[in-house]
Amino acid sequence: MSSSQDRLPRLLALVPYLIARPGIRVDEAAADFGVPARQLRKDLELLWMCGLPGYGPGDLIDLSFEGDTVSVSFDAGMSRPLRLTGTEASALLVALRALLDAPGVADGPGAADADAVRRAVAKIEAAAGQARPAGVAVGLGVREGETTARSRRVVQGALTDGRALRMTYYTASKDQVTERTVDPMRLLIVEGRSYLEAWCRRAEAVRLFRLDRIDDVTELAEPAAPPPYAEQTDTTAGLFRERPDHEVAQLVLAPDARWISEYYPVERVTELDDGRLRIRMRYADHSWMVRLLLGLGGDVVVEQPRSLAAGLRERARRALERAGQLAVTP
């Protein structure tokens, strides 16, 4: 927030901010504005030069300093912040309303109160005045079955109490169910799904666990202790992380399989005739990829690697053979 185009909004907000908090510490104010204390001092210095025409001692904004604290003695008429723009009001109100349908945000241990969210919406709407309708709407739309809701409440409880968890977890990439002890960090809702972010003692790394893949979970008596170097996942670039050891497949998707290119992170290579699409897709686990492709049947052609294509044909052939046995087994 230190570039020049962010500066004017900050300058206009600073005087009313200080009026509301007489004698606030400069570094505390800087933290609220998301700038270094040095920058905030420069801002104060600049404001101290500003005022009403005449620019005499009684016309200039006046600030008084005591130790590391600052107060406003004369505001030159800038006592309230600028109203919210339509986009600002929308960004905040749409986000607040989205919280209302987020599982665990408005219910369960440690949750923000749904009623508080509604009160905040009403107050901000009233203060923002005649802002245009948002033009943006968000529905997280998380589908949560009974088992998942139960797991979520246990996880929320452990997060609130600061305790470790023991859980039975299904890893889709390996098609395995395993037992693990984890140190929970937070619950994340990304792209319509809930995840537990935790330090996994088995993997010795931060992992995201899909809540709908937790088959059983218990809060332990021991405290959650993620190591200090356990960092929260940066969700800005999506949850899938490419790694150099990932294999790459080149596939041609028929129209009915194009959803693959919307569901998984893929590189679109070429649009082909009849709505087919050639993509390149990275995958971490061979067996997972085989399961995905086998399920797509004739809607996908594996161009590369050849070993994957051959393995797929072989596996399909064996399945047909066994299905034939089933038909004759009494």
Add this chain to the structure above:
Amino acid sequence: MGELPATPGTSRARVRNVSVARAERLVNLVLCLLSTRQYLPAERIRAIVAGYADAPSDEAFFRMFERDKTELRDLGIPLEFGRNRAVDADDGYRIARRDYELGDIDLRPDEAAAVALAVRLWDSPELTGAAAGALLKLRAAGVDVDQGVPSVVEPKVRTTEPAFGPLLAAVQSGRAVRFDYRRPSPAELRTRTLEPWGVVSWRGRWYVVGHDRDRDAPRCFRLTRIVGEVTAFGPNGVVERPTDVDLLDFVSHSGDSPPDTTTVRLWVAKRRAAGLRRHATVVGEQTIDDTEGDLLELDLDHPDSAAGWIAGYGEDALVIEPEILRKTVHERLLAAAAGGSGEGT
């Protein structure tokens, strides 16, 4: 505060670089226009607002002043333009305080905590900054919002589609848009002309909803299926969003088929297909093809879409019934065995 003299009234040195001078001039301009009830003509502003005296010529002043006005308007400052009396020669400027100032707001701690969480929702170049701007103003209005408190649940919404920014801008300015849209099945690539009412995120996917001019009906489009650029055209303010349309309802009720719950019986090899087993009940055992296995029952909401899931397990999972699911899986495997060249079923 070593940089600042301790008492007011001592000389306030005016040695600054250009960007500081500009920021200072803009603050002075806002203070001046807020304090006046009269419309102030540009020449008057030039004469009394600190910073404009530096302009070396009339032309330089007007260029400077135009830029300043644009910047104030971009920030959402309601700059009014008019004459004090009909006989006045020039139009002037002022800022109406009631339109400038944010209304009174006071949030309780639990409400402020909800705001802090809401601000963190966006992973979006367009909306993260806007939410931060709103937070700044709320804080300036005296609301204390602690961003440092970790919350137990954090929802995140991303806007990575390149079409998002242009569509949001078109919605906000009320302009029509044109874009190429690829419908996957049946495959079709067509140019669409839309009067956009809003952009909607539903289950992590973005859609644009509006009046489709070609179909003359309301439609929604997935942003990932837009090909190339979104072009806004025509004047601002031509798009009128009907008041009775709930954007979220419109999207969430499109394309969701009601569940058609069916009980499925499978044979699954021992210790295999954990993904199927965790949803199923074991109802018996059977050896097939010299391989020991379990008979499983599971309830599926959408048996059609489960065919791919089951087929993916290959020889480890065989469908016993219903017959229609058994056939669908069989056909997929046939096509896969043919190397995917068997064009569907």
